[in-house]
Amino acid sequence: MKIARFRAGNRTAHGVIFGEEIAEIRGSIYTSFRITDNRHLLSDVRLLPPTDPAELWGPGLNFVDHLEYAGSVFGQEAMPVPERPQPWRKGRNALTGTLDPIIIPKDVAGEVHYEGEAVAVIGKVCRRIPAERAAQYILGYTCGNDVSERAWQKDDWTFWRAKGADTFAPVGPWIETELDPQQLDLLVRINGEEVQRCNTSDMLFGFAEIVSYISQQVTLRPGDLVFSGATGVTRAIAPGDTVEVDIPGIGILSNPVIAEFEAGEG
Template structure:
């Protein structure tokens, strides 16, 4: 199933992609919903971020090649996590705004999963039952601030620094998906989620042992090597097998 949020005639709605058209639903995609008889063309709506997270819990250094790229050689004993806040979330086709104080703003292509139900202290064997589906995420980062600050809150949380979308797709093998990032049509990152150090279920279990996760919250799983800067005028795309393309314009 392909779930999306959209705006049509000034109203925000949720639907599923059905035969290339959007079919509106009533109820919540996180539990029970009904299909309506109302359809829309994709070209007639504005896509919104596919969920409204209270928080985005992000994981750093989850691909060995990125650890080396980051200047390290040792795998951390536990996942390195940080938070991206809701004000940073934008959708596909929205603009990433370079802050005035920024020196270097980087792209980071990531697989993200959306939580389906209240999730607290969940074993990894149960974790998949708490996941609604997967989506694309660009963990936009001000790299110079990240290096100077010694922690990542400022560098990761400027407005528009968390593009998510275009859809939430259910039923995928989260741990074996091809992932790419294209900058102005040129491939800059390319890997497979099978190369993650901690898989999706392990990450959800680990994070839920620290903080509760709620329906609509997002866990994003880290990036591979090839991170690099974006400048105004660039078009950046995260492409994940089975999900689609998250496209944003840099301003």
């Protein structure tokens, strides 16, 4: 089942995708709901980030083929293979939806890169759960882009702006509830050119391990988002580009890239 969050006119609602239509639901996507007869064409609504999360989490380095590149970002040799997840929070303010622009700040110090990822959506309050039960607390999965400014990532002590600047967390287009999260192909395209391809089977720590690890000390709540981590060597994006994160079985997250002044920002 594909569940989306959308705006039609002045109303915001959740709905279930049926082909080119979305059927509104009544109730909560986290407990129980019914599908209504109120339907909209997808072309007539604005898709929003699939949830309104309290927190967004990254797992730390989570693909072997990203370790060498990650080391180069910090001016080091390849990073060591981690023995456990190294979770970190991505700014809630960075969240944006499909078709919304990624805004390149006017004072960036270096290149801004895409990082296409799969994203787990928490469905229940989650505290101190073992990995073997973690799947019961995950509603489904969506596409995400952990946009990153590389100079800030190297020079700052935290990722507060390198990965947390406004619009640096596109997520969408919707949640898929019925798939194997550790067997997902993931592709990234810039202006139609494929620049990244991987499979979540290569994650060092699967979603169940990451969610369990975070929950030992931090309570995860319905709607919270947990990213998979990035793979391979990424490259810069620039105003005028369109970035697509494509996970067959889920959908395509697509975002144009613009400069800050183009967005009317002061």
